[in-house]
Amino acid sequence: MTEKLQKVLANQGLGSRREMERWIDEGRVSVNGSVATLGDRVDASAQIRVDGHLLSRQTEKPVCRVLMYNKPEGELCSRHDPEGRDTVFDRLPAIRLGRWIAVGRLDINTSGLLLFTNDGELANRLMHPKCEVEREYSVRVFGEVSNQMINTLKKGVKLEDGEAHFTSVTPKPGDDESMNRWYNVTLSEGRNREVRRLWESQEMQVSRLIRVRYGPIELQKRLPQGAWVELQLEDVNALRSLVQLDAETQSLVDARQNKLDHARLSRMRRSVKKHRVRKEQKPQSRRR
DSSP: OOEEHHHHHHHTTSOOHHHHHHHHHTTOEEETTEEOOTTOEEOTTOOEEETTEEOOOOOSOOOOOEEEEEEOTTOBSSSOOTTOOOBTTTTOOOOSSSOOEEESOOOTTOEEEEEEESOHHHHHHHHOGGGOOOEEEEEEEESOOOHHHHHHHHHOEEETTEEEOOSEEEEOOOOTTOSEEEEEEEESOOOTTHHHHHHHTTTOEEEEEEEEEETTEEOOTTSOTTOEEEOOHHHHHHHHHHTTOOOOOOOOOOGGGOSOOHHHHHHHHHHHHHHHHHHHHSOHHHHO
């Protein structure tokens, strides 16, 4: 029995299918001594190398895990940054099998909900346009927003990479005299800077952008910025069901110890603060 190479790599926890397709396209992967190409299929006996290193294929199936992370502004959605800037992977917990895969990205100036999983297939489906997983954002715009603008944004706007639209635009109560207005918007894809570009198409300036929901998972309001919490089995399976994957039967989460009570929130805030202090104390030469 053979499987697509990118699926095998993703299932080993190396990254999402899209990321693995990029690695193959860049010539970083070989199969049985030959440089791999997109479309290659492999069986269990194939010798796969990534960047010249032989892949030790795991026979143990890892438990599907999902983290909820409250991303602050100023962090990059990259594993490493040559300039030494903070990344969303810096404070994630160690993982025994595979590695954490970010479900989508948020730009450096966007905060809020970011999901991570060790399941490459789950990550791929949650990000794939055909699954149309709804994302919700809270956005603050500067200027007067007319009903015509809102109707246009819901009907569709032609951007440089194709037509895009919000599935809903809901104003939030606020100061009628303020030039800054908050809206909750939803859309069912995750193109680069799509929310900002949609508002900019109406000559509106976005001053704050926060992702508050991904599919059925809402950002916990008490979760401090820079902190994470692991989802319980019920929430993991809500995500899996959404993208037509079989339910997970195991969990590493103790529901009794996973509540955001005062003591746990205090530990989270101390941990985030210590991390920031350590980063600030690094020699400037290493951060350039």
